[in-house]
Amino acid sequence: MRMSKIVRTITALLFWAVLVFGFYIVIHGHLTPGGGFQGGAVIASSTALFLIAFSKDEFLRKYKDVFLSVAESGGLLLFISIAFLGIGATFFYNFMANSGGIFGSPTPIGINDGDLNTAGTLPPMNIAVGLEVFGGLSLILLFMFLGAYLKPFSKESEVHEE
Amino acid sequence: MEHLPILVVAVPLFVAFAIPLIDKVGGGRYAKEGVTVGSLLFSLIGMILLLKRVAALGPQVYVFGAALPTLTLPTGMKVPIRIMFEVDGMSAFMALSGSIAALAAAIYSIAYLKDETGKDRFYVLFLLLVVGMLGMELTGDIFNFFVFLEISSIASAALVAFRYYKAESIEAAIKYMVVGSLSALFVLIAVGFLYGKYDALNFAAIAKRMEFSWADKIALALLVVSLALKCGAVPLHMWLPDAYAEAPASVTALLVSVSQASLYGLFRVCFSLFGVKMSTLTVGWIVIIFGVLSMFIGVTMALVQKEIKRLMAFHAISQTGYMLLGVGVGLAVLGNPFDLKSYGLMAMKGGIFHIINHAMYKGLLFLTAGAVFYRAGTRDLNKLGGLAHNMPWTTVYFIIGAAAIAGLPPFNGFASKLMIYESVYKFNPILSIMAMIVSVLTLASFVKIFQSAFLGPQLPEYKDIKEAPMSMLVGMGILAFVVVFFGLFPELIVRTIVDPAAKALVDQASYISKVMGGM
Numbered sequence: 001m002r003m004s005k006i007v008r009t010i011t012a013l014l015f016w017a018v019l020v021f022g023f024y025i026v027i028h029g030h031l032t033p034g035g036g037f038q039g040g041a042v043i044a045s046s047t048a049l050f051l052i053a054f055s056k057d058e059f060l061r062k063y064k065d066v067f068l069s070v071a072e073s074g075g076l077l078l079f080i081s082i083a084f085l086g087i088g089a090t091f092f093y094n095f096m097a098n099s100g101g102i103f104g105s106p107t108p109i110g111i112n113d114g115d116l117n118t119a120g121t122l123p124p125m126n127i128a129v130g131l132e133v134f135g136g137l138s139l140i141l142l143f144m145f146l147g148a149y150l151k152p153f154s155k156e157s158e159v160h161e162e
Numbered sequence: 163m164e165h166l167p168i169l170v171v172a173v174p175l176f177v178a179f180a181i182p183l184i185d186k187v188g189g190g191r192y193a194k195e196g197v198t199v200g201s202l203l204f205s206l207i208g209m210i211l212l213l214k215r216v217a218a219l220g221p222q223v224y225v226f227g228a229a230l231p232t233l234t235l236p237t238g239m240k241v242p243i244r245i246m247f248e249v250d251g252m253s254a255f256m257a258l259s260g261s262i263a264a265l266a267a268a269i270y271s272i273a274y275l276k277d278e279t280g281k282d283r284f285y286v287l288f289l290l291l292v293v294g295m296l297g298m299e300l301t302g303d304i305f306n307f308f309v310f311l312e313i314s315s316i317a318s319a320a321l322v323a324f325r326y327y328k329a330e331s332i333e334a335a336i337k338y339m340v341v342g343s344l345s346a347l348f349v350l351i352a353v354g355f356l357y358g359k360y361d362a363l364n365f366a367a368i369a370k371r372m373e374f375s376w377a378d379k380i381a382l383a384l385l386v387v388s389l390a391l392k393c394g395a396v397p398l399h400m401w402l403p404d405a406y407a408e409a410p411a412s413v414t415a416l417l418v419s420v421s422q423a424s425l426y427g428l429f430r431v432c433f434s435l436f437g438v439k440m441s442t443l444t445v446g447w448i449v450i451i452f453g454v455l456s457m458f459i460g461v462t463m464a465l466v467q468k469e470i471k472r473l474m475a476f477h478a479i480s481q482t483g484y485m486l487l488g489v490g491v492g493l494a495v496l497g498n499p500f501d502l503k504s505y506g507l508m509a510m511k512g513g514i515f516h517i518i519n520h521a522m523y524k525g526l527l528f529l530t531a532g533a534v535f536y537r538a539g540t541r542d543l544n545k546l547g548g549l550a551h552n553m554p555w556t557t558v559y560f561i562i563g564a565a566a567i568a569g570l571p572p573f574n575g576f577a578s579k580l581m582i583y584e585s586v587y588k589f590n591p592i593l594s595i596m597a598m599i600v601s602v603l604t605l606a607s608f609v610k611i612f613q614s615a616f617l618g619p620q621l622p623e624y625k626d627i628k629e630a631p632m633s634m635l636v637g638m639g640i641l642a643f644v645v646v647f648f649g650l651f652p653e654l655i656v657r658t659i660v661d662p663a664a665k666a667l668v669d670q671a672s673y674i675s676k677v678m679g680g681m
Contacts, residue, residue: 069182076179080172091168092227 003053011053018046022130029126030119036126040133047138051145059142068135068142075132082121082128096120163215164231167224167247170208170257171296177201178289185282195272198285202268202292206261213254217662221250221676223302234677242364242677248302250673251662252514256299256426258659259518260419262644263525264292270529270637271412273630274536284324291317291416298423302677304356304435305363307427308349311392314420315342322409322417334404341391341401345424348388352381365435366677369670374439382440385431386448392424395486396455399479403463406475407541411532412637414471415525418478422517425482429489429667437670438497446494453486454593457600465607470531470541470615473607474524477567480600481520487597488513488582489667491589496668505588510664512581515656519574519648523566526641530560533630533638534615546615552627557616559638564612566645568605574645577652 002008025032026039051059086093097120098106107118116123177197184193216222224231224247234242249257268288275281294314301307319342323335353363355377360368372378387398394402402421406414432445460480467473492510495501533556534549535541550557566573569580579601587594629635648655666673 066186070186073179073182077176077183080176080179084172084176086227087165087168089229090225090227090231091165091172093229094227 002055002058007053011049015046015049018049019043022046022134026126026130027123028114028116029130030122031114031116036129037133039126040130041137043130043134044137044141047134047141051141056142056145056149063138068139070135071131072135072139073132075128075130075135078128079125079132082124086121094120094122096124163211164222165224166208166212166215167222167249167300168226170205170212170261171247171293171300173204173208174201174289174296175293178286178293181282181286181289192272194282194285195268198289199265199268199272201289202261202265205292205296206258206265209254209258209261212249213258213659216249216251216254217658221248221666221673223248223676235679241362241367245306246302246364246677247300248366248673248677249300250676251659251666252426252429252664253299253666255514255518255659255663256423257296259521260292260295260299260423262640263419263521264295264416266525266529266637266640267412267415268637269640270415270532270634271410272633274412274532274634275410276631278324280324284321287317287321288413288416290314291321291413291420295416295420295423299426302365303363304353304365304368308346308353311349311424311427312346314423315339315346315392318342318405318409318413318417318420321413322405324410324413325408328408330404331408334401334408337401338405345388345391348384348391352384352388355381355384364677365430366674369435369437370674370678372436372439374436378436378440382431382436382445386428386445389424389428389431390452393421393428394456394479394482395452396459396479396483399456399460402479403472403475406478406528407469407472411471411528411535414475414528414532415641418524418528419521421478421482422485422521425485425517432493433496433667434670434673442496443494446490446492446496449486449490449493450593453483453488453490454596455483456480456486457483457597461600461603461607465603465610468543470534470543470546470611471528472541473543473611474527474531477527477604477607478520478524480604481516481524481567483600484516484579484582484597485513485520487586487593488516491586491593492664492668495589501589502668505585507664507668508581508585509589510667511656511660512578512585514663514667515578515581515652515660516575518655518659519566519578519645522641522644522648523563523573523575526559526638526645527563527567529634529638529641530556530563533634536630536634537627538624543611543614546624548616548618548620548624549627550616551620552624553616553629555635556630556638559642560612560616562642562645564608566649568608569601570605572646572649574648574652577649577656581656 022039022043025034025042026036029035083092086095096104103117103120103123105115105117108115181194223234225233226245228244291314294310294317297310298307319335319339322338323331325331356368357363359377360371362368391398406417409417457480460476464473464476488509492506495506538546566575569575583594583597
C-alpha cells in the first residue's frame, strides 16, 4: 500500500518542514496568530502525510500508538498541572509572568519585534495543548486509516449481542 | 476553603486525564476504579463543605487567574473580564445532588463492568461527564456554560455507545449526538446574540444591563428551547428513551443528573439572567405547558412499554414534568410578590426538592434495572419473573425506588409531590389534579414491573442466578439510604438545602451584586 518513490521521497523531505512549522506556531502562540491547537493540528498533518505516502506498517514501526496516547494524556495533564500550580493565588493564575525566570521577562509595551521570553504560563500551556492535539488528532487519523482495512460487518458479528 | 468551587471540578478533571497514564504504567488491578471513586468522594465532600459555606456566607464567587478568588472586577473595569464560577444556593444544591449520584454510579460500575473491555476510556468519559455536569451547575459565565454543556454532550454520547457491538446503542448514541450538538449550537447562537449586544459573557453582568429587546427575546427563545431539548421535556423528548435505555445502567443513573443540569440551566436563564425584566407570566406558562405535557405523555408512553429500562426512561420524562410544573408556577408569579409569597415559593421548593429526589430514586431504579440485566441477561418484562427469590436485596431496593417515584409515604417522592400539589392547586386546580392522576398512573406502571419481574414463582431459567455483586449493592445502597433519609426527614432537608436554593433563584439582585458590586 505504499505510494510511488517520488511521493515517498518528497514526503520524507516535507515531513520535517511540516514538523518545524508546527513547532514554530506552537512556540510563538503568545506572539503571533495561532497557538497550541493550530500548531498541534499542523504537526498532526505530518501523521497524515506519513500514513498516506508510506504504509500503516511503516508508521506503526516508527510510532507506537502507546506513544501517541501518552502524548495526548500527557499534554492534558501538563496543562491542568500548570493551572493547579497557580492555586497559591487562584486556579490558572499566571505565576510565571514578569517573575524574571523562564518566560518571565516583562512584556515590552508598544510596537516591538516580539520577545519570546514573555507571557509566563501561556507558552508552556500552548506546548501542552500542542502535544495533546498532536496526539489526539494523530490517533484519530490512525484509527480512521486502520478502519479502511476493516472488513464490512458480516452476519456473524450481529449474533454477538446480549 | 475559598478554592472549593474549583477543586470539586478540577480534581475529577485531573484524575480523568491521569487515568490513561495510570493504565499504561500498570497500577493495581483496581487502580482506575480506585482513583475514580476517590476523586468523586472528594467532590462530594467538597460539595457538602461548599454548601455549608454558601449557607453561612451567601453566594461564593471564584475568579480564574485573578490575584484573589473574589476579585470579580479588576481595577478600573466596569465589567468582569475573567471567567468565574458563581455558586449560590441553587448551584450548590444541584451540584450536591449530582455528586451523590455520580459517586453511587461509580461504585456500582466497578462490578457491573468487570468483564467489559475499554474500561480506561469508560472511566475517563465518566469523569468528564461528571465534570461537565458540575461545571454547568457552578459556572457564572454563559460561554463557560456552553463549553461544559458540550463536554457533557460529547462524553454522554460516547458513553451511550459504550456497548458498541449493539446496533441499538450506536443508533441511540448518534441520536443523542445530533440532538446534543443541535442544542449546543442553539445555545451558542443565543450567547452570540447576548455577547453582541452587551459585550459581556457573565450572567450577572448581562442580567444587570438586560433590556429585553428583540435580540434578547431571540436569545431567550433559543435558550429555553435548547435547554428543554436537553432535559428531555415533551415535545422534545425523542432522544431520551433510546439514550437512557441503551447506555450502561451506571451511566443512565448519571445521565438523569446530567439532564437535570440542563434543567438547572433553564431555571438559571429564566430567573437570574432575565428575571422580572421579561414577561414572567408568559414564560412561566410556557414552562408549565412543557411540564404538563411531559408529565402526561411521559407516563402514558411508559404504561405500554415492555422493556424495563425504556419504561423507566419514559418515567424520567414524566418526573421532569413535575419539576418544570413546580418551578414554572413560581416563575409565572415571580412578578407578583403577594402570590409568590403565598404559594409561588412553595411550588418552587416542591419542584426543586423533586429534582434531588428524582436524581436519587430514578438513579436507584436504573441501577436495579441494571442489576436485573446483569444477572438475568434480559430487560424484557415478558421474559422476566420471580427474581425476588434469588435477588432479595435488589428487590428491596426496587421497592424503595418504586414507592418513592409513585409518591407513597414515607419516601421522599411523597414529600416533594405533596408540596407541588398543595401549592399548584392555589395557582390552578386543574394542573394539580393532572399531577395527581399522573402519580396514580406512575404507581400502576411500577406495580406492573414489580409484579412481572420480581413476583411470581421461581422460573426454571432463573433458578441459579445469584444476588448482584457487592459493589453494585453498595452503589444502590447509597441511593436507597438517601431516598429513605429524605423521606423520613423532609423538613430538615427542605430547611437546610431546598429553601436556600429556591430563595437564591428568586433573589436576582444578590446574584448580580455579588459580581457587579453594589447596585
